[in-house]
Amino acid sequence: MCTRRLLLLLLLTGLASNLLAYESDQHSNRRAIVSDSIGVMDRKVNDTIAQIVRNWRRKRQDNKAFARAIYHELGGLYWADKIERWAARTDLVEKYPQTRRHSIYRGMPIWATRVNFVFGVGRSFKVNAVMVGSDKFGHFFSQGYKYYKRELRSWDEERLLAWGSFAERWIFGLLTTGVYSNADLVANYEGMLFYKSLFEDDVIPGKRAILRWKDGRPEQVRQFTWADHVNDYWDEVLNPSFNVSSLDKILRSRIRKLCGEYETQPALYVSVDDGLLWQRYQHIGMIDNRRNLFSRICAPAVPLADGAGTFQVLGVIR
Secondary structure, three states: OOHHHHHHHHHHHHHHHHHOOOOOOOOOOOOOOOOEOHHHHHHHHHHHHHHHHHOOOOOOOOHHHHHHHHHHHHOOOOOOOHHHHHHHHOOOOOEOOOOOOOOOOOOOOHHHHOHHHHHOOOOEEEEOOEEEEOHHHHHHHHHHHHHHHHHHOOOOHHHHHHHHHHHHHOOOOHHHHOEEOHHHHHHHHHHHHHHHHOOOOOOOOOOOOOEEEEOOEEEEOOOOOHHHOOOHHHOOOOOOOEEOHHHHHHHHHHHHHOHHHHHHOHHHHOOOOHHHHHHHHHHHOOOOOHHHOHHHHOOOEEEOOOOOOOEEEOOOOO
């Protein structure tokens, strides 16, 4: 690689250290038995909401200020948000047995993995029966808050989602990590819905707002739960990212090496809700890369019975 390209990557790495969350790896260790941390993670958010309610000093209704307080307590301006760092460090959240340096990306060249070459990957844990990277919770609270602020400034949905897609192509994705994460976009969008659901009924269908105002003070009337937001499309194996070509080629090769694990427990690598989830989120800017699903890479190709020389793939087809 020429010196100019190397210098550019080093510059991006330095910039990313202040701005970005770790990428994550849900390809590895999927068969590990890990307890579901939804109760712990629910309690963390509800305790934060309760703390903000107790410490509220304003004497008037201010939805935006309350949302900003949550962002400051759980999100943040730096490369790993407060809730990410907390979840990664606390013993209350059981992690999958994977460290920053031991992942499917290990040993890949810097021009393929870029920032991840230096920083490695974040931890993954189970929430609402989904294998989720810690970075998704930062996206939820920080990028979701930015979506919400822009909506309050009367951005229409098309412009709002185009901004999120632009960010994922550049500073938060392809430019710095080589990865355009569809799961990041889902977490961003669900984060915006969370902030809206603080004071709006039926943002979560059939549920009232989490809070209401009474005499100028906030009052919590419904408990938050990650079950309203986390689904299979937060998992980058079940909702594969779009990657730069140099990374994608190596990644597909490494997925093939994991096909033996897939064949022992294929249900761990398949989402029965794929069609519904793709339809739900298709408008948010995802790039379809489901050719990188284990069910497509690992399933054997066989001749069709019609003798016409065409082929089909055995396994789950979407």
